[in-house]
Amino acid sequence: MSPEPTRPAGPVHVLAEVLAGKRIGAFSHLTLAAPGVGERHRPGSFVAVSVGAPGERTRLARRAFWIHQVRALGGHAATVSLVVDPVGPGSRWLAGLSRGDRVEVTGPLGGRAFALPKEPVPVVLVGEGAHSAPLFALAERLRERDCPVHLLLGAADEAHLLSALEARRIARTVTVATLDGSVGVKGPTAALLPDVLRRSGAAVVYAAGPVPLLHAVARAAEDHGAWSQVALGVPTPCATGLCHGCPVPVVGEDGVGRTVRACAEGPVLRGDRVRWDDLSVPGDAS
Amino acid sequence: MTGPVRLAGLTLASPVLVASGCGGTGRELAGYAPLSTYGAFVTRTITLTARPGGPAPRVLESPAGLLHATGLPNPGLTAFCATELPALVQAGARVVVSVAGESVAEVAEVVSGLARTSGVSAVELALSLPDAEVAGVRTPREPFATTRLVEAAVAQLPPGVPLLAKIWPDPVRAPEHARAAVEGGAAAVVVGGAQPAAFPDGRHAGLSGPAVAPLALRAVAEVVKSLDLAGLRADVVGCGGIATVADARAHLDAGAVAVAVGSALLTDPTAAARIAEGLAVPERPAPEKPAPEHAAPEHVAPEQAEHPAPEHRTQEDPA
Numbered sequence: 001m002s003p004e005p006t007r008p009a010g011p012v013h014v015l016a017e018v019l020a021g022k023r024i025g026a027f028s029h030l031t032l033a034a035p036g037v038g039e040r041h042r043p044g045s046f047v048a049v050s051v052g053a054p055g056e057r058t059r060l061a062r063r064a065f066w067i068h069q070v071r072a073l074g075g076h077a078a079t080v081s082l083v084v085d086p087v088g089p090g091s092r093w094l095a096g097l098s099r100g101d102r103v104e105v106t107g108p109l110g111g112r113a114f115a116l117p118k119e120p121v122p123v124v125l126v127g128e129g130a131h132s133a134p135l136f137a138l139a140e141r142l143r144e145r146d147c148p149v150h151l152l153l154g155a156a157d158e159a160h161l162l163s164a165l166e167a168r169r170i171a172r173t174v175t176v177a178t179l180d181g182s183v184g185v186k187g188p189t190a191a192l193l194p195d196v197l198r199r200s201g202a203a204v205v206y207a208a209g210p211v212p213l214l215h216a217v218a219r220a221a222e223d224h225g226a227w228s229q230v231a232l233g234v235p236t237p238c239a240t241g242l243c244h245g246c247p248v249p250v251v252g253e254d255g256v257g258r259t260v261r262a263c264a265e266g267p268v269l270r271g272d273r274v275r276w277d278d279l280s281v282p283g284d285a286s
Numbered sequence: 287m288t289g290p291v292r293l294a295g296l297t298l299a300s301p302v303l304v305a306s307g308c309g310g311t312g313r314e315l316a317g318y319a320p321l322s323t324y325g326a327f328v329t330r331t332i333t334l335t336a337r338p339g340g341p342a343p344r345v346l347e348s349p350a351g352l353l354h355a356t357g358l359p360n361p362g363l364t365a366f367c368a369t370e371l372p373a374l375v376q377a378g379a380r381v382v383v384s385v386a387g388e389s390v391a392e393v394a395e396v397v398s399g400l401a402r403t404s405g406v407s408a409v410e411l412a413l414s415l416p417d418a419e420v421a422g423v424r425t426p427r428e429p430f431a432t433t434r435l436v437e438a439a440v441a442q443l444p445p446g447v448p449l450l451a452k453i454w455p456d457p458v459r460a461p462e463h464a465r466a467a468v469e470g471g472a473a474a475v476v477v478g479g480a481q482p483a484a485f486p487d488g489r490h491a492g493l494s495g496p497a498v499a500p501l502a503l504r505a506v507a508e509v510v511k512s513l514d515l516a517g518l519r520a521d522v523v524g525c526g527g528i529a530t531v532a533d534a535r536a537h538l539d540a541g542a543v544a545v546a547v548g549s550a551l552l553t554d555p556t557a558a559a560r561i562a563e564g565l566a567v568p569e570r571p572a573p574e575k576p577a578p579e580h581a582a583p584e585h586v587a588p589e590q591a592e593h594p595a596p597e598h599r600t601q602e603d604p605a
Contacts, residue, residue, distance in 0.1 A: 010317030013556045050553050060495050060553050061347040106555060237345035237352065238552035241314030243307075244330070244356045245345030247338075259338045259359065264314060280342050 011240070012036040016105040018097045019079060025159040027130055028084040028095035031073065037107040038070040038078025043138035044114040044208075044231050044268045047080065047107030048239030051090040054104065061237045063090045064263070066208065067108060068133040080107070083162060085130040109239055111264045114138050114206055114229055120146035121203035124196055124226075125171070126217055128154045128189050128209035131233045132162040135208055139170045148172050150200040154189025154213070158182040173200070190216035197224040207271075209233055211281045218271025228271030234281060236263040249275040289566065291325065293521050293544050294448035294473035296407055298325035298380060301538065302562040305479070305525050305548030306331055306384035306410060306452070307356065312374045315551070319559035322378035325544055329370070331384040331412045333423065334396050336362035340420065345552075346485060351497035351527075352549050353485055355417035358386065363396050367403045375405040382450065386412040386423040390438045393424070397449075398442040410450040411439050411472070413463070416482045416492030425454075429466035436470030448473035455479055455526055457504040461512030468513060468520040476546060477509045478502030478526030478537075494549035495527050502526025503536055510541030529557060531564030538565075 016034035023029075037047060048062040065082040073079045086095035097103060114134070117123070123142055125135045132153055139149045151171040155161040157180045164183070167174045176184025177192050185192060190213055197205065197220060205224075207217040208231035221228035237245035241264030248262045250273045257275065260266065291301045299322065306328040309315045321327055340357025347353075360366065366383075374381045383400050387393035393411070400406045413432055418425040426432045432453065440449050451467035453460055455478045464475045480492025481501060506524040513520055524537030525546035534545045550557035 013318055013554060054554070057553065058350040058496075059347055060350070060352050060549065061345065062553060104554060235343070237347075238555075240310070240552075240555050242310040242555065243345050243354070243552050244310075244339060244359050245343070245354065247340075247342055247344060247359070264310070 011040075011107050011109050013104065013106045015102050016080075018099055018101045018103065019073060019076070021095075021098050025161070026085065027160070027162070028086060029068070029081060030084055030094065030097065031079050031081045032103070032105060033076045034080050034105045034107065037105060038067070038080045041067050041070045041078070041080070041108045041137075042113040043141055044112075044134050045108035045110045046134075046239070046267060047082065047105050048109055048236070049090075049094055050104035051093055059090055061090075061235070062106075062239045063094065064109070064236045064239045066131065066133040066231070067137070069137060083130045083133040085160070106240060109263060110267050111241075112266060112268045114231070114268050116141060116145060117147060117204055120148075122148040122150065122200050123204045123206060124150045124152060124200050124202040126152045126154075126189065126193065126205060126207040126209070126213070127162070128213050129156070129160045130162060131209040131231075133208070134231055135206065136163065136166060136170065138206060143170060148200070150196060150202065151175065152177070152189060152192060152196050154178070156180065189213055190220070193217065193220040194223070197221070197226065202226050204229065205271075207231065211276075211279060214271065214274075215276040218274065218276065221271055229268050230271045230274070232262045232267045232269065234262045239263045249278040251275060291543055293325065293523065294408060294450060295446070296380070296448065298544065299323075300325040300562040301544040301565060302534065302558055303328055303382070303523065303544055303546040304551070304558055305546035306412065307354075308548035308551045311370050312377060312379060315555060316377050318555045320378055321374065323559045323562055325380065325562075326382045326407060327374060327379040328382040328410055328546060329366075329374070329384050330360055331358050331386045331415065332360050332363055332366050332396065333358060333386055334363050334392050336360065336365060337421075340417070343485070346491075348493065349497065351493050351495035352552065353483055353491040353493055354480065355420065355485065355489060355491040357417065358415070358421045358423065363399045367399065371403065371405050380407045381405055382408045382410050384410045384412050384452070385439070386415060386418070386421075386425075388423055390424070390435055393435055394438045394442055397439045401442050401444055401447065406447060408448045408450055409439065409443060410452055410476060411436060412452050413467070414452055414454040414479055416480050417490045420490050426463075429462045432463050432466040433470040436467045436472050440471035450474045450476050450523065452476035452479060455481055455498070455502055455505050457501060457508050460505040461508050464509040464513060464520075464522075465516050465518060468518045472520060474521040474523055475509060476523040476525060477542075478505045478524055479546075479548070480526075496529055497527065499527030499529075499533060502528075503540060506537055506542050507540045528561070531561050534561050534565055535569075
């Protein structure tokens, strides 16, 4: 379980072109031509979007989105797709963009992406809502390493459930939970964790989602005797490591408590390293 | 055309500085442009001992601005000098170290430590930290206290390492603090940073971004005039909401010799490099010198044509 070597090159800041914007359920799926971003992507890395046009901008905090998929499309070597949940003024603006629009994007960001196991061990991937986005590329990579992949996807309702069909293609088992029971088991995602971990015999649990889910994952993994790697979905005002605005209290390898930046030292952290009770989650300026 | 500039006796490659607290440790910014691009890299504020920083939220959006109260997370003087400072120098940065302390004696101790370390081009004394009370560091409200802190810091510095005093950006009171800082020995004053403000829950914070830019420009002009009238010789660095080449030019036209770009970097990490590049090319010459009464319209019209007003309404999502 050593972290992957550091990425080959740093992030870039580019004016990306929207190639496609598609509404699927509650989410808007945006495909961007963002030269240099997709090429360097690893599962768990993310992009920061600037809201509004330069010079007319009045919303200055950046909006972070997981890189969902990277693929070649129409002459672009590595387009980047994002899953946007339009819940705030920034994300609504982004979700409203259409083909040909331009948006400033920085990426791929993150000092630490998901680390892959050296052995072909069983793994569980847990995600909630739009935060499940980075898990699909991760599942592909894990499958290439012959790791049996089990997916646990949760959402408020079916409209907020990300790509369950796609999930069945890449995972050995897929378990779905929705709060309203519109699809899958009715109830919170975390309630199914112990059962999924036991059935899969997982050695590693990967998770992406809101902090309460990640906390539950870290606890369940520890109870089960598995490693956990959690991708923090916390607000990152600059997302690039410059502002020190996304503090995460952790315990270092030396056992000493310290505070790291979710964007620069994360976004993927070992679940047992985060001091969850000290992690306050401010309202998201999404 | 703006090439190398002289600031506080130093020759800098560009009049564009990276403002304190907005460049990370330097490493994060270096990926977007070499740190030698900037006139100087002003570090986040360094204190005598390490600080973990304050609780979240530390940075919040407000209309055309960012509210921030980080609680000065930093590794402390010793660790900074051992790790971050050498890395900055190695990356080609001209390093200006921002400092603060809980007392006059502590400020002097930090500056004294920096004075014994190579690679420090200048020291910026943070006299206007908007969340100072919470962070427990000293920021003077009265000019005599500004003088006292500046004197204590300057006394520790060897010749050739100037002190920059970053003063409150209040356009009315900035001039008296600027004079006080220069009388205390500051070689330059940095004017127009974050305005004292509050988070919605009342916690002390600083307000930065385009929202404060007009205030900053006024403060710079007032300080330049006031130092001039008092016959005090010191350079002025303008900062506060500078996000475009035009913003930077406005500060230089107001009499600043350099500008510090801060919060703009948080939205676009290439902003300061872009502004430095923009300042390095000659201004587009006016076609001919217009008669004074026509000056404004002729100058404004082509700019507007290039950037048509956006139709914001079409972007609104009915949901």
